[in-house]
Amino acid sequence: MSEERKKYLKKVKIKQISIFGFQFLLVLLFLGLWEYLVKIGFINAFIYSSPSNIIKTIIELIRKHDFFIHILVTLKEVIIAFILGNILGFTGAIILYEFKYLAKVLDPFLTMLNSLPKIALGPLIIIIFGANIKSVIIMALLINLIVSILTIYNGFLCTPSYYLKLFKTMQANKWQTLFKLVIPSSYQTIIASFKLCIAQTLIGT
Amino acid sequence: MNNLLDISKLTKKYQTKENEIVALDNISFGLKKGEIVSLVGPSGCGKSTILSIIADLDHDYTGTITRKSHLKYAYMLQNDALLPFLTIYENAILGLKIQKTVTKENLAYVDYLFKLYKLDEFKNNYPNSLSGGMKQRVALIRTLALNPDILLLDEPFSALDQQSRLLISDDVYKIAKKEGKTVILVTHNIEEAITFSDRVIILSKRPAKIKKIIEVNFKNQYSIYERRKDANFNYYFDIIWKDLDTNE
Structure with a gap:
Protein backbone atom coordinates (compact mmCIF):
# COMPACT_ATOMS: atom_id res chain seq x y z
CA MET A 1 0.00 0.00 0.00
CA SER A 2 1.43 3.39 -1.01
CA GLU A 3 2.00 6.17 1.52
CA GLU A 4 -0.64 8.31 -0.22
CA ARG A 5 -3.18 5.50 0.10
CA LYS A 6 -2.36 5.04 3.80
CA LYS A 7 -2.74 8.79 4.35
CA TYR A 8 -6.05 8.85 2.52
CA LEU A 9 -7.47 5.88 4.49
CA LYS A 10 -6.30 7.46 7.76
CA LYS A 11 -8.00 10.70 6.81
CA VAL A 12 -11.27 8.85 6.04
CA LYS A 13 -11.09 6.99 9.39
CA ILE A 14 -10.41 10.19 11.33
CA LYS A 15 -13.38 11.84 9.65
CA GLN A 16 -15.67 8.92 10.56
CA ILE A 17 -14.47 8.93 14.19
CA SER A 18 -14.87 12.71 14.44
CA ILE A 19 -18.47 12.51 13.14
CA PHE A 20 -19.27 9.82 15.73
CA GLY A 21 -17.51 11.88 18.41
CA PHE A 22 -19.53 14.98 17.61
CA GLN A 23 -22.77 12.98 17.62
CA PHE A 24 -21.89 11.59 21.06
CA LEU A 25 -20.96 15.06 22.27
CA LEU A 26 -24.28 16.49 21.05
CA VAL A 27 -26.20 13.82 23.01
CA LEU A 28 -24.13 14.53 26.13
CA LEU A 29 -24.64 18.28 25.71
CA PHE A 30 -28.39 17.85 25.34
CA LEU A 31 -28.69 15.59 28.39
CA GLY A 32 -26.39 17.84 30.43
CA LEU A 33 -28.36 20.96 29.53
CA TRP A 34 -31.64 19.20 30.34
CA GLU A 35 -30.34 18.07 33.74
CA TYR A 36 -28.91 21.53 34.48
CA LEU A 37 -32.11 23.38 33.56
CA VAL A 38 -34.10 21.06 35.86
CA LYS A 39 -31.55 21.54 38.67
CA ILE A 40 -31.75 25.35 38.53
CA GLY A 41 -35.56 25.13 38.33
CA PHE A 42 -35.80 26.67 34.88
CA ILE A 43 -37.95 23.77 33.68
CA ASN A 44 -40.40 21.74 35.74
CA ALA A 45 -39.13 18.24 36.60
CA PHE A 46 -42.69 16.99 37.18
CA ILE A 47 -43.65 17.76 33.57
CA TYR A 48 -40.34 17.27 31.73
CA SER A 49 -38.59 14.82 34.08
CA SER A 50 -34.79 14.77 33.97
CA PRO A 51 -32.07 12.37 32.76
CA SER A 52 -31.14 11.42 36.35
CA ASN A 53 -34.80 10.68 37.19
CA ILE A 54 -35.14 8.55 34.07
CA ILE A 55 -32.01 6.56 34.99
CA LYS A 56 -33.37 6.05 38.53
CA THR A 57 -36.69 4.75 37.15
CA ILE A 58 -34.89 2.42 34.74
CA ILE A 59 -32.81 0.96 37.61
CA GLU A 60 -35.96 0.51 39.67
CA LEU A 61 -37.76 -1.25 36.79
CA ILE A 62 -34.75 -3.50 36.23
CA ARG A 63 -34.82 -4.44 39.94
CA LYS A 64 -38.52 -5.33 39.69
CA HIS A 65 -37.75 -7.34 36.50
CA ASP A 66 -40.33 -5.28 34.57
CA PHE A 67 -37.99 -3.30 32.37
CA PHE A 68 -36.99 -5.95 29.83
CA ILE A 69 -40.52 -7.36 29.62
CA HIS A 70 -41.83 -3.93 28.52
CA ILE A 71 -38.88 -3.34 26.23
CA LEU A 72 -39.39 -6.70 24.56
CA VAL A 73 -43.13 -6.13 24.06
CA THR A 74 -42.52 -2.69 22.51
CA LEU A 75 -39.65 -4.01 20.42
CA LYS A 76 -41.82 -6.84 19.11
CA GLU A 77 -44.56 -4.36 18.16
CA VAL A 78 -42.05 -2.03 16.49
CA ILE A 79 -40.39 -4.81 14.49
CA ILE A 80 -43.71 -6.29 13.29
CA ALA A 81 -45.14 -2.87 12.38
CA PHE A 82 -41.87 -1.80 10.71
CA ILE A 83 -41.58 -4.94 8.59
CA LEU A 84 -45.28 -4.95 7.69
CA GLY A 85 -45.19 -1.20 6.92
CA ASN A 86 -42.26 -1.63 4.57
CA ILE A 87 -43.55 -4.75 2.83
CA LEU A 88 -47.01 -3.25 2.33
CA GLY A 89 -45.55 0.16 1.45
CA PHE A 90 -43.23 -1.35 -1.13
CA THR A 91 -46.03 -3.46 -2.62
CA GLY A 92 -48.38 -0.47 -2.66
CA ALA A 93 -45.76 1.66 -4.43
CA ILE A 94 -45.22 -1.07 -7.07
CA ILE A 95 -48.99 -1.35 -7.66
CA LEU A 96 -49.31 2.44 -8.05
CA TYR A 97 -46.30 2.57 -10.38
CA GLU A 98 -47.50 -0.25 -12.59
CA PHE A 99 -51.10 0.94 -12.69
CA LYS A 100 -50.80 4.67 -13.34
CA TYR A 101 -54.53 5.03 -13.87
CA LEU A 102 -55.21 3.63 -10.40
CA ALA A 103 -52.54 5.98 -9.01
CA LYS A 104 -54.37 8.96 -10.52
CA VAL A 105 -57.70 7.77 -9.09
CA LEU A 106 -56.24 7.22 -5.62
CA ASP A 107 -54.06 10.35 -5.54
CA PRO A 108 -56.46 12.69 -3.62
CA PHE A 109 -57.39 9.92 -1.16
CA LEU A 110 -53.77 9.11 -0.39
CA THR A 111 -53.00 12.80 0.15
CA MET A 112 -56.04 13.06 2.43
CA LEU A 113 -55.07 9.96 4.43
CA ASN A 114 -51.52 11.22 4.75
CA SER A 115 -52.63 14.54 6.23
CA LEU A 116 -55.11 12.95 8.65
CA PRO A 117 -54.08 13.19 12.35
CA LYS A 118 -53.91 9.42 12.76
CA ILE A 119 -53.06 9.55 16.47
CA ALA A 120 -56.61 10.90 16.98
CA LEU A 121 -57.91 7.57 15.66
CA GLY A 122 -56.20 5.73 18.55
CA PRO A 123 -59.27 5.43 20.83
CA LEU A 124 -61.38 4.24 17.89
CA ILE A 125 -58.88 1.52 17.02
CA ILE A 126 -58.78 0.33 20.66
CA ILE A 127 -62.62 0.16 20.67
CA ILE A 128 -62.64 -1.85 17.43
CA PHE A 129 -59.67 -4.19 18.01
CA GLY A 130 -59.34 -4.13 21.80
CA ALA A 131 -56.44 -3.04 24.03
CA ASN A 132 -53.89 -5.50 22.68
CA ILE A 133 -50.83 -5.82 20.42
CA LYS A 134 -53.08 -5.91 17.32
CA SER A 135 -54.32 -2.37 18.01
CA VAL A 136 -50.79 -1.08 18.53
CA ILE A 137 -49.59 -2.59 15.25
CA ILE A 138 -52.61 -1.27 13.32
CA MET A 139 -52.04 2.19 14.85
CA ALA A 140 -48.38 2.09 13.77
CA LEU A 141 -49.34 0.88 10.29
CA LEU A 142 -51.86 3.70 9.94
CA ILE A 143 -49.05 6.14 10.61
CA ASN A 144 -46.18 4.58 8.62
CA LEU A 145 -47.91 2.94 5.66
CA ILE A 146 -49.10 5.94 3.61
CA VAL A 147 -45.78 7.74 4.10
CA SER A 148 -43.95 4.60 3.04
CA ILE A 149 -46.11 4.10 -0.08
CA LEU A 150 -45.87 7.74 -1.18
CA THR A 151 -42.11 8.06 -0.55
CA ILE A 152 -41.22 4.88 -2.47
CA TYR A 153 -43.71 5.62 -5.26
CA ASN A 154 -42.26 9.12 -5.75
CA GLY A 155 -38.80 7.57 -5.82
CA PHE A 156 -39.93 5.22 -8.61
CA LEU A 157 -41.32 8.19 -10.57
CA CYS A 158 -37.93 9.91 -10.43
CA THR A 159 -36.26 7.23 -12.58
CA PRO A 160 -34.52 9.26 -15.33
CA SER A 161 -36.41 9.17 -18.62
CA TYR A 162 -33.33 8.25 -20.69
CA TYR A 163 -32.96 5.00 -18.74
CA LEU A 164 -36.62 4.22 -19.35
CA LYS A 165 -36.12 4.93 -23.05
CA LEU A 166 -33.07 2.68 -23.12
CA PHE A 167 -35.05 -0.19 -21.59
CA LYS A 168 -37.85 0.42 -24.08
CA THR A 169 -35.39 0.26 -26.97
CA MET A 170 -34.11 -3.05 -25.61
CA GLN A 171 -37.70 -4.35 -25.62
CA ALA A 172 -37.64 -4.89 -21.85
CA ASN A 173 -41.01 -5.93 -20.44
CA LYS A 174 -42.51 -3.96 -17.55
CA TRP A 175 -41.27 -6.37 -14.87
CA GLN A 176 -37.71 -6.30 -16.23
CA THR A 177 -37.90 -2.50 -16.24
CA LEU A 178 -39.20 -2.55 -12.66
CA PHE A 179 -36.71 -5.00 -11.17
CA LYS A 180 -33.62 -4.20 -13.24
CA LEU A 181 -34.06 -0.42 -13.42
CA VAL A 182 -36.76 1.31 -11.38
CA ILE A 183 -36.20 -0.43 -8.02
CA PRO A 184 -32.37 -0.37 -8.11
CA SER A 185 -32.45 3.30 -9.26
CA SER A 186 -34.66 4.16 -6.28
CA TYR A 187 -32.29 2.52 -3.80
CA GLN A 188 -31.54 5.76 -1.94
CA THR A 189 -35.21 6.75 -1.72
CA ILE A 190 -36.08 3.27 -0.44
CA ILE A 191 -33.43 3.56 2.31
CA ALA A 192 -34.74 7.05 3.16
CA SER A 193 -38.24 5.56 3.34
CA PHE A 194 -37.02 2.86 5.78
CA LYS A 195 -35.57 5.58 8.00
CA LEU A 196 -38.82 7.55 7.86
CA CYS A 197 -40.79 4.37 8.51
CA ILE A 198 -38.89 3.48 11.68
CA ALA A 199 -39.53 6.98 13.07
CA GLN A 200 -43.23 6.78 12.18
CA THR A 201 -43.49 3.26 13.62
CA LEU A 202 -42.07 4.41 16.95
CA ILE A 203 -44.71 7.19 17.09
CA GLY A 204 -47.41 4.61 16.33
CA THR A 205 -46.32 2.08 18.92
CA MET B 1 -37.74 -5.82 -52.79
CA LYS B 72 -33.44 -6.63 -35.07
CA TYR B 73 -32.83 -3.06 -33.99
CA ALA B 74 -30.49 -1.56 -31.44
CA TYR B 75 -30.40 2.02 -30.27
CA MET B 76 -27.62 4.29 -29.18
CA LEU B 77 -28.88 7.37 -27.39
CA GLN B 78 -27.48 10.86 -26.85
CA ASN B 79 -26.84 9.99 -23.22
CA ASP B 80 -24.70 6.92 -22.58
CA ALA B 81 -27.42 5.84 -20.10
CA LEU B 82 -25.06 3.50 -18.24
CA LEU B 83 -26.65 2.31 -15.02
CA PRO B 84 -24.50 3.62 -12.16
CA PHE B 85 -25.11 0.56 -9.97
CA LEU B 86 -23.75 -1.91 -12.54
CA THR B 87 -20.12 -2.39 -13.63
CA ILE B 88 -19.40 -1.41 -17.22
CA TYR B 89 -19.29 -5.09 -18.22
CA GLU B 90 -22.69 -5.71 -16.62
CA ASN B 91 -23.93 -2.62 -18.46
CA ALA B 92 -22.56 -3.91 -21.74
CA ILE B 93 -24.43 -7.23 -21.46
CA LEU B 94 -27.62 -5.70 -20.05
CA GLY B 95 -29.45 -5.88 -23.39
CA LEU B 96 -28.41 -9.51 -23.85
CA LYS B 97 -29.80 -10.33 -20.40
CA ILE B 98 -33.05 -8.49 -21.07
CA GLN B 99 -33.50 -10.23 -24.40
CA LYS B 100 -32.37 -13.54 -22.87
CA THR B 101 -29.64 -13.99 -25.47
CA VAL B 102 -26.60 -14.44 -23.22
CA THR B 103 -24.76 -17.06 -25.27
CA LYS B 104 -21.07 -18.00 -25.46
CA GLU B 105 -20.81 -16.44 -28.91
CA ASN B 106 -22.43 -13.19 -27.80
CA LEU B 107 -20.22 -12.95 -24.70
CA ALA B 108 -17.15 -13.68 -26.82
CA TYR B 109 -18.17 -10.83 -29.13
CA VAL B 110 -18.57 -8.51 -26.13
CA ASP B 111 -15.08 -9.53 -24.94
CA TYR B 112 -13.71 -8.85 -28.43
CA LEU B 113 -15.26 -5.36 -28.42
CA PHE B 114 -13.90 -4.63 -24.93
CA LYS B 115 -10.42 -5.50 -26.22
CA LEU B 116 -10.93 -3.58 -29.46
CA TYR B 117 -11.84 -0.41 -27.58
CA LYS B 118 -9.15 -1.00 -24.92
CA LEU B 119 -11.68 -1.23 -22.13
CA ASP B 120 -10.98 -4.77 -20.95
CA GLU B 121 -8.91 -3.64 -17.97
CA PHE B 122 -11.84 -1.50 -16.76
CA LYS B 123 -14.48 -4.24 -17.04
CA ASN B 124 -15.16 -4.29 -13.31
CA ASN B 125 -15.19 -0.50 -12.93
CA TYR B 126 -18.36 1.44 -12.37
CA PRO B 127 -19.34 4.09 -14.93
CA ASN B 128 -18.56 7.04 -12.64
CA SER B 129 -14.84 6.23 -12.82
CA LEU B 130 -14.74 6.51 -16.64
CA SER B 131 -14.43 9.47 -18.99
CA GLY B 132 -17.37 10.54 -21.18
CA GLY B 133 -15.75 9.01 -24.25
CA MET B 134 -15.11 5.67 -22.53
CA LYS B 135 -18.69 5.56 -21.29
CA GLN B 136 -20.06 6.17 -24.76
CA ARG B 137 -17.83 3.34 -26.06
CA VAL B 138 -19.41 1.03 -23.47
CA ALA B 139 -22.81 2.21 -24.73
CA LEU B 140 -21.61 1.32 -28.25
CA ILE B 141 -20.60 -2.17 -27.07
CA ARG B 142 -24.00 -2.58 -25.38
CA THR B 143 -25.66 -1.64 -28.69
CA LEU B 144 -23.48 -3.86 -30.88
CA ALA B 145 -23.74 -6.81 -28.46
CA LEU B 146 -27.36 -7.24 -29.52
CA ASN B 147 -26.11 -8.01 -33.04
CA PRO B 148 -28.75 -5.81 -34.68
Missing part, protein backbone atom coordinates in the same frame (compact mmCIF):
# COMPACT_ATOMS: atom_id res chain seq x y z
CA ASN B 2 -34.08 -4.78 -52.77
CA ASN B 3 -34.32 -2.62 -49.72
CA LEU B 4 -34.03 -3.89 -46.17
CA LEU B 5 -36.66 -1.40 -45.16
CA ASP B 6 -39.07 0.83 -47.06
CA ILE B 7 -40.91 3.74 -45.51
CA SER B 8 -43.80 5.07 -47.52
CA LYS B 9 -45.94 8.15 -46.87
CA LEU B 10 -45.16 8.15 -43.16
CA THR B 11 -47.24 10.75 -41.31
CA LYS B 12 -47.32 11.24 -37.58
CA LYS B 13 -49.66 13.44 -35.57
CA TYR B 14 -49.56 14.21 -31.86
CA GLN B 15 -52.81 14.92 -30.06
CA THR B 16 -52.76 17.33 -27.13
CA LYS B 17 -55.62 18.90 -25.17
CA GLU B 18 -55.03 22.19 -26.98
CA ASN B 19 -54.51 21.06 -30.56
CA GLU B 20 -53.22 18.52 -33.04
CA ILE B 21 -49.57 18.72 -34.03
CA VAL B 22 -48.37 17.24 -37.31
CA ALA B 23 -44.82 16.01 -36.64
CA LEU B 24 -44.05 14.07 -39.83
CA ASP B 25 -45.62 14.74 -43.18
CA ASN B 26 -45.47 12.17 -45.95
CA ILE B 27 -41.95 10.85 -45.37
CA SER B 28 -40.78 8.18 -47.81
CA PHE B 29 -37.35 6.59 -48.17
CA GLY B 30 -35.74 3.18 -48.41
CA LEU B 31 -32.77 1.63 -46.69
CA LYS B 32 -30.40 -0.87 -48.33
CA LYS B 33 -28.48 -3.47 -46.38
CA GLY B 34 -25.14 -2.14 -45.17
CA GLU B 35 -26.06 1.45 -45.95
CA ILE B 36 -25.44 4.36 -43.59
CA VAL B 37 -28.06 7.08 -43.78
CA SER B 38 -28.12 10.34 -41.83
CA LEU B 39 -31.19 12.35 -40.99
CA VAL B 40 -30.47 16.04 -40.56
CA GLY B 41 -32.93 18.82 -39.84
CA PRO B 42 -33.80 21.58 -37.40
CA SER B 43 -34.27 20.79 -33.69
CA GLY B 44 -37.61 19.22 -32.86
CA CYS B 45 -38.48 18.48 -36.49
CA GLY B 46 -39.20 14.83 -35.75
CA LYS B 47 -35.94 13.03 -36.58
CA SER B 48 -36.03 10.93 -33.40
CA THR B 49 -39.71 10.15 -33.98
CA ILE B 50 -38.76 8.50 -37.29
CA LEU B 51 -36.32 6.26 -35.40
CA SER B 52 -38.95 5.33 -32.80
CA ILE B 53 -41.40 4.39 -35.54
CA ILE B 54 -38.82 2.34 -37.44
CA ALA B 55 -37.89 0.49 -34.22
CA ASP B 56 -41.54 -0.32 -33.58
CA LEU B 57 -41.61 1.70 -30.37
CA ASP B 58 -44.31 4.00 -31.71
CA HIS B 59 -47.27 2.50 -33.53
CA ASP B 60 -49.42 5.57 -33.76
CA TYR B 61 -48.81 6.74 -37.34
CA THR B 62 -50.19 6.48 -40.86
CA GLY B 63 -48.29 5.22 -43.89
CA THR B 64 -46.51 1.92 -44.38
CA ILE B 65 -43.23 0.46 -43.28
CA THR B 66 -42.19 -2.63 -45.22
CA ARG B 67 -39.46 -4.75 -43.66
CA LYS B 68 -37.59 -7.43 -45.57
CA SER B 69 -37.84 -9.93 -42.73
CA HIS B 70 -37.88 -9.85 -38.96
CA LEU B 71 -35.32 -7.15 -38.32
CA ASP B 149 -29.59 -5.69 -38.38
CA ILE B 150 -30.19 -1.96 -38.09
CA LEU B 151 -28.33 0.41 -35.78
CA LEU B 152 -30.37 3.44 -34.79
CA LEU B 153 -28.13 6.24 -33.60
CA ASP B 154 -30.00 9.11 -31.97
CA GLU B 155 -27.38 11.86 -31.74
CA PRO B 156 -25.02 9.55 -29.88
CA PHE B 157 -21.97 11.78 -30.19
CA SER B 158 -23.51 15.17 -29.42
CA ALA B 159 -22.76 15.18 -25.68
CA LEU B 160 -19.07 14.40 -26.25
CA ASP B 161 -16.09 16.72 -26.57
CA GLN B 162 -14.74 17.21 -30.11
CA GLN B 163 -11.89 14.70 -29.77
CA SER B 164 -14.05 11.91 -28.31
CA ARG B 165 -16.73 12.72 -30.83
CA LEU B 166 -14.40 12.15 -33.77
CA LEU B 167 -12.81 9.05 -32.29
CA ILE B 168 -16.06 7.35 -31.35
CA SER B 169 -17.90 8.24 -34.53
CA ASP B 170 -14.92 6.74 -36.39
CA ASP B 171 -15.20 3.60 -34.22
CA VAL B 172 -18.87 3.28 -35.10
CA TYR B 173 -18.23 4.00 -38.78
CA LYS B 174 -15.46 1.41 -39.06
CA ILE B 175 -17.34 -1.36 -37.28
CA ALA B 176 -20.53 -0.63 -39.25
CA LYS B 177 -18.61 -0.86 -42.54
CA LYS B 178 -16.62 -3.92 -41.43
CA GLU B 179 -19.65 -5.86 -40.29
CA GLY B 180 -21.98 -4.55 -42.99
CA LYS B 181 -24.40 -3.00 -40.50
CA THR B 182 -27.20 -0.81 -41.71
CA VAL B 183 -27.23 2.46 -39.82
CA ILE B 184 -29.54 5.43 -39.43
CA LEU B 185 -27.91 8.39 -37.73
CA VAL B 186 -29.85 11.35 -36.42
CA THR B 187 -27.59 14.37 -36.09
CA HIS B 188 -27.47 18.15 -36.04
CA ASN B 189 -23.92 18.15 -37.20
CA ILE B 190 -23.54 18.59 -40.97
CA GLU B 191 -19.88 17.50 -41.03
CA GLU B 192 -20.76 14.37 -39.12
CA ALA B 193 -23.61 13.59 -41.48
CA ILE B 194 -21.36 13.96 -44.55
CA THR B 195 -18.37 12.03 -43.27
CA PHE B 196 -20.43 9.27 -41.69
CA SER B 197 -23.01 8.50 -44.34
CA ASP B 198 -23.67 7.09 -47.75
CA ARG B 199 -26.79 9.22 -47.97
CA VAL B 200 -27.97 12.33 -46.16
CA ILE B 201 -31.68 13.00 -45.86
CA ILE B 202 -32.46 16.64 -45.19
CA LEU B 203 -35.68 17.30 -43.35
CA SER B 204 -37.60 20.56 -43.13
CA LYS B 205 -38.75 22.10 -39.86
CA ARG B 206 -41.93 20.70 -38.27
CA PRO B 207 -43.97 19.21 -39.82
CA ALA B 208 -40.94 17.36 -41.19
CA LYS B 209 -40.91 16.73 -44.94
CA ILE B 210 -38.00 15.41 -46.95
CA LYS B 211 -36.35 18.43 -48.58
CA LYS B 212 -33.56 16.65 -50.35
CA ILE B 213 -31.72 13.34 -50.37
CA ILE B 214 -28.00 13.60 -51.12
CA GLU B 215 -25.88 10.65 -52.21
CA VAL B 216 -22.42 11.01 -50.69
CA ASN B 217 -19.57 9.59 -52.75
CA PHE B 218 -16.04 9.66 -51.42
CA LYS B 219 -13.08 7.77 -52.81
CA ASN B 220 -11.96 6.62 -49.39
CA GLN B 221 -14.58 4.72 -47.46
CA TYR B 222 -12.46 3.53 -44.56
CA SER B 223 -12.16 6.42 -42.17
CA ILE B 224 -14.12 9.52 -41.40
CA TYR B 225 -10.82 11.45 -41.12
CA GLU B 226 -9.98 10.59 -44.70
CA ARG B 227 -13.48 11.42 -45.87
CA ARG B 228 -13.15 14.80 -44.20
CA LYS B 229 -10.10 15.60 -46.40
CA ASP B 230 -11.87 14.65 -49.62
CA ALA B 231 -12.20 17.41 -52.22
CA ASN B 232 -15.97 16.86 -52.38
CA PHE B 233 -16.48 17.46 -48.66
CA ASN B 234 -17.05 21.21 -48.99
CA TYR B 235 -19.32 20.69 -51.98
CA TYR B 236 -21.65 18.47 -49.91
CA PHE B 237 -21.39 20.81 -46.96
CA ASP B 238 -22.56 23.76 -49.04
CA ILE B 239 -25.55 21.89 -50.46
CA ILE B 240 -26.75 20.74 -47.02
CA TRP B 241 -26.04 24.10 -45.43
CA LYS B 242 -28.13 25.93 -48.02
CA ASP B 243 -31.02 23.55 -47.61
CA LEU B 244 -30.93 23.70 -43.84
CA ASP B 245 -30.35 27.42 -43.86
CA THR B 246 -33.43 28.23 -45.90
CA ASN B 247 -35.52 26.47 -43.26
CA GLU B 248 -34.52 28.66 -40.37
